[in-house]
Structure formats: C-alpha cells, structure tokens
Amino acid sequence: AQKVTxxxxxxSVVEKEDVxxxxxxxxxxxxxxxxxxxQPPSGELVFLIRRNSFDEQNEISGRYSWNFQKSTSSFNFTITASQVVDSAVYFCxxxxxxxxxxxxxxxxxxNVKP
Amino acid sequence: DVKVTQSSRYLVKRTGEKVFLECVQDMDHENMFWYRQDPGLGLRLIYFSYDVKMKEKGDIPEGYSVSREKKERFSLILESASTNQTSMYLCASSSGLAAYYEQYFGPGTRLTVT
Known part of the structure; x- marks a missing residue:
C-alpha cells in the first residue's frame, strides 16, 4: 500500500523562525x-522539489532544504528564516x-506571522 | 510555461443539476487527473486518464464521471449534484513518459451545491 502521512x-511561527x-x-x-x-491562498499547487528513492542527498535551495531518509521513510522540509510569503498549505x-x-x-x- | 486552466474559479449549482467542470492543458501531457480537496482530507483522486478516451477510477469516483475526447481536455461531470459534492476541485496533468515527472495543477474550481 502507498501512503503519505x-x-x-x-x-504557526513568527517571521524569521525556522520551521x-x-x-x-x-x-x-x-x-x-x-x-x-x-498551495498559497490563491489555490494553485506549485511544485517545489522531487526526490527519487536512490538519491538520499539532502538538497538546499535558498531558504528551503529537504532531508530525505530512507531508514525512517521520511522526507522532511525545512524553511529557514521564515517569511510571511511562506504562509501556505504544503503537501508531500x-x-x-x-x-x-x-x-x-x-x-x-x-502560518507565518509578522 | 505549462498551463493548466479550469473553466471556472467559482461555481454555484443547485441540487440535482448536471455539472460540467472543464480542464485544458497546453503541454501535450498524456496524463490528466481530477482531485477534490476538503479541509483535513488533503487531495483525493476522483478519476485520472492516461490517454484519449481512457480513464481509471481513483479513490472516490462515486457520483462522478469523466470524459476525455481530446488529449488536451479532461472533463469532470457530476450527473446529479448533491450538497456533499461541495468542494474545491483541482485538475492536474503530467507527462506519462517517465516516472519522475511532476504534476502541474490548475487554479481550482470552488463548487458550491445548494
């Protein structure tokens, strides 16, 4: 079975916090x-990153970084120094x-609060 | 830029009406998808199509049908709208040529059935 949790x-965080x-x-x-x-408030889902199962290297793109760990079946997403514009719904x-x-x-x- | 467009951003229909939601993509993608999004439930797949005139049921196909007569267009049909079909409907497309291709989403149609 395939499942994402x-x-x-x-x-909710205050601006400049990491999350x-x-x-x-x-x-x-x-x-x-x-x-x-x-998915920002406007509604359209925007693609951020893709990772394949053979590539466990972490990736950093500006304030965004992703940590892929097969051992724990996790693919976590970190935003450094969050900004109000980061407020959105994020889907894995x-x-x-x-x-x-x-x-x-x-x-x-x-929710990123000023 | 990949463009996925949906015919309406907001739609209000009455119970029992037949409703058509249209989706068009301009990237010659093989795959097209219809999802509904409800708070706390994420995106649930209604139907998808991997070729013209081909369709497959997703996780919640009951009460819906689809049509794909042309490669660029994928229609979702509510044969007899009911209030529990009030939701945000998202269309997406992706290339079917390889597994790593991401989905591109339209802006969504917020349907209210009264």
Missing part, C-alpha cells in the same frame, strides 16, 4: 519518487511503480 495539521514540515511515507516499491508542493506526495498515480498527504498549513 503529514502529522502536522497546522503550524520543519514532516512527511512520512509508506511504499513497497523499490523505485519511487517524493514531491513537495506549495509519493509516486511509485504505477507512475500514473500520485499519493498525497493531507497537507500542513503554515
């Missing part, structure tokens, strides 16, 4: 891909051998 329903969004996944596929999407997603289908977590709503 985002246990944090909502997080980590957790993502835990389940899959029996040996090859799979993990994704993060951002999994795609396995059936590469027509994505499995989304329930999302984490991030």
């Amino acid at each position: 985002q246990a944090q329903t909502e997080i 980590t969004l957790d993502c835990v996944y389940e899959t029996r596929d040996t090859t799979y891909y993990l994704f993060w999407y951002k 997603a999994l795609k396995g051998n059936n590469f027509n289908k994505f499995y989304f977590g329930s999302g984490t709503k991030l």
Whole structure:
C-alpha cells in the first residue's frame, strides 16, 4: 500500500523562525519518487522539489532544504528564516511503480506571522 | 510555461443539476487527473486518464464521471449534484513518459451545491 502521512495539521511561527514540515511515507516499491508542493491562498499547487528513492542527498535551495531518509521513510522540509510569503498549505506526495498515480498527504498549513 | 486552466474559479449549482467542470492543458501531457480537496482530507483522486478516451477510477469516483475526447481536455461531470459534492476541485496533468515527472495543477474550481 502507498501512503503519505503529514502529522502536522497546522503550524504557526513568527517571521524569521525556522520551521520543519514532516512527511512520512509508506511504499513497497523499490523505485519511487517524493514531491513537495506549495498551495498559497490563491489555490494553485506549485511544485517545489522531487526526490527519487536512490538519491538520499539532502538538497538546499535558498531558504528551503529537504532531508530525505530512507531508514525512517521520511522526507522532511525545512524553511529557514521564515517569511510571511511562506504562509501556505504544503503537501508531500509519493509516486511509485504505477507512475500514473500520485499519493498525497493531507497537507500542513503554515502560518507565518509578522 | 505549462498551463493548466479550469473553466471556472467559482461555481454555484443547485441540487440535482448536471455539472460540467472543464480542464485544458497546453503541454501535450498524456496524463490528466481530477482531485477534490476538503479541509483535513488533503487531495483525493476522483478519476485520472492516461490517454484519449481512457480513464481509471481513483479513490472516490462515486457520483462522478469523466470524459476525455481530446488529449488536451479532461472533463469532470457530476450527473446529479448533491450538497456533499461541495468542494474545491483541482485538475492536474503530467507527462506519462517517465516516472519522475511532476504534476502541474490548475487554479481550482470552488463548487458550491445548494
């Protein structure tokens, strides 16, 4: 079975704080891909990053960083020095051998207060 | 830029009406998807299509049907709208050529059934 769990329903931080969004996944596929999407208040989901199951290197892009650990089946997302514009709902997603289908977590709503 | 467009941002319909939600993508993608998004439930897949005239049920197909007569267009049909179908509907597309391709999303249609 494929499943993505985002246990944090909502997080509130004050601007400039660091925040980590957790993502835990389940899959029996040996090859799979993990994704993060951002959904700002406007509604449209925006792709942020993709990771394949063979690449456990962490990635940093500006204030964003991602920590992929197969041993714990986690793909966590950290925002450093958060800004008000980071306020959004963030979704983690999994795609396995059936590469027509994505499995989304329930999302984490991030509120960044000035 | 990949563009996924949806026919309406907001729609209000009456119970029992037949409702059509249209989605068009301009990137020649093989795969197209319809999701509904409800608070606390994340994105739930209704139907997807991996080719013209091909469709597969997702996790919650009851009460919905779809049509894909042309590659760029994927329609979601509510045969007889009910109040429990009030939701945000998101269309997405992705290339089917390889597993690593991400999905691109439209802006969403917020449907209210009264």
